[in-house]
Amino acid sequence: MRAAVFQGEKEPIQIEEVDRPSFGPDDVLVETEACGVCRSDWHAWQGDWDWVGVSPKQGQVFGHEPAGTVIEVGENVDSVSEGDRIAAPFNTSGGTCRFCRDGRGNICERLVPLGFMSFAPGAFAEQFPLRNADVNAVQIPDGIDPVDIAGLGCRFATAFHALVHQADITPGDWLAIHGCGGVGLSAIHIAEALGANVIAVDITDDKLDRAVAMGADRTVNVSEVEDVPQAVKKHTEGSRGCDVSVDALGVADTCQNSINSLDKAGQHIQIGLTTQEEEGWVELPIDNMIYGEREFITSFGMPPNRYDEILRMMEEGKIDPGKIVSETISLDDVPEVIQSLGDYGTAGIPVCNEF
Template sequence: MRAILFDKFQGPVSVREVPDPKAPDGGVVVRVHATGLCLSDWHAWSGHDADITDLPHVPGHELAGTIAEVGAGVTGWRVGDRVTVPFVSGCGTCEWCRRGQAQVCPDQTQPGFTHWGSYAELVALYAADANLVAVPDDVSFETAASLGCRFATAYRAVAGRAKVQAGEWVAVVGAGGVGLSAIMIAVARGARVVAVDRSAGALEAAVRAGAEHTVLTDGGLTDGGLTDGGLTDGGLADGGLAGGGLVDGGAHTGGIDVPAVVQQLTDGGAHVAVDAVGSERTCADAIGSLRRQGRHVQVGLFPPVDGGPRVPMGRVIAWELEVLGSHGMAAADYPEMLELVASGALRPQDLLDRVVGLEEAARLVPTMDSAPRAGMVVLDPRRA
């Protein structure tokens, strides 16, 4: 088969011919029709998951396709079935899997991390009866691929972990794939959303997803420094607020005070904040955007830093904030989400930016941390 490979972390990425995978006992081989290009795959290429990733390596973890081979012991699936899979696949037998909480299984596997992933024509998956999810005929493979990581992760973060309610304010920091998904899901639950991002194009996508307000930071969300930001709704820049006046307390060096802007837009702070990027700055901005006794959900992965990332725990303690992690979503929770997708109440397909082939995807992998984000990019390995 053809696959995207790298031989060393942060090294060249290329398309090569490699042996086809074999179905493991209890597992299957899936012919990949669509797989998302996700920032988590950039983390794998960067070596941030080197403790679980062997070299050479094929990345890719959010996928959809048809079963090409069924391994011994699989009872619920057959060749030709349309399927997707959570990016965290549980063992199917431990206490967490038996409770339907496979996303925290201690013996989990993750395509594209613990074994070769879906940036390929074929991918092997484990514990098929516990992890595979049927894709309805009226849901496209491109849509289903987005469900394996970003959309499902956002769904669990917003609905399962934060339990967002109608009328609440939600601040979403980062309007990439998972951030746009969180916006769409929060709005579908009746919440009001403020989206924060460095890219005007990403914020335009956030408005289409239902964001009521957008805050433009113009270059600071992924590297720790805010620069020349402003509100995009209202047309003001350099930290100005619709209605006049600068944010109380001044601005961060070179830019605006994102928490103060969100606090004013939401009349005291968001009830829920989601960090969909993963940096000290975005985490701090999200937590600082909350009102007292608000809920913060950390979705974005932090790059490794000495001593671990700093989190503003003084604010967490003083304001009795809840800090929640969200790590994908178990297959057991997919039916509720898929029903909403099939009904049209949720439309992850609207977040699709473009579909690319293997060669273009290989060129994109090393740049995914800095490339402009205005929706999801999906790889179709069958495309030239």
């Protein structure tokens, strides 16, 4: 079968013929219908994240935002059948550890990131295996386009988990989103559905225009202001600052700007993962956070048992991950699109739906 294959750090990804993936008795084999192209693919291609143990080897098949149809089922699988249409979380869980038992499978002790480990080949391929299908397979309701599910991917699901489960947002709250890529636009769309007043922050007008189309009420162009936090605060009632602020990019400036945009008792939500520049370390204004009891909260993926919340909202038209999709591409386009994500030129989520 054809797949997009990693050749080494910063080396061009190649489309190659590879063996059909194997799968175990607890797993399923899925024919890929769509898979989002994510900045996390770019991070891994760059060689980022070796400081947290993610270091893909040559021959790895990327792709961690899939939707597809089950074509073979392991003998121990009970909840999934051939012909079922499914999605999968990017951070697949084992289902038995203390976190999984507590409904927090997204931080499973035996977590395996789909598409970044040799024993978990990804979905930039005609077929991909899904481990522990009874835990990780997310049934797609009839009538939902697989491209929309790929738009759900890791970015929309992570943003949903961040705002719905991790943050304390009530209608009318002021919420800033720093970085309007795929996860930032997802957060804007979700925040609008929650009734928040949304301030979008980015360095380019085209992304800010897309943010307004997704529901942002105010915008701040970083390239046009000297003090980003103060520019954000001016949009809030009494210039007091935000109730919640999100770093959706993961560089030091966006993290610090997000924290400094907060009102007292505000919540900073860290979604963006860092680059080689930070290697996981960012200086924080600790005293300012303490004096105002400002919180630092994180979000990583979403528990697979809670995806039904998103799907129900999709079915009722409350949210639409497909609105974040910027373009559909073929498997042959995937290497170039991954490489281009380092230029921050993509407004939205590219989705591969031709294999």
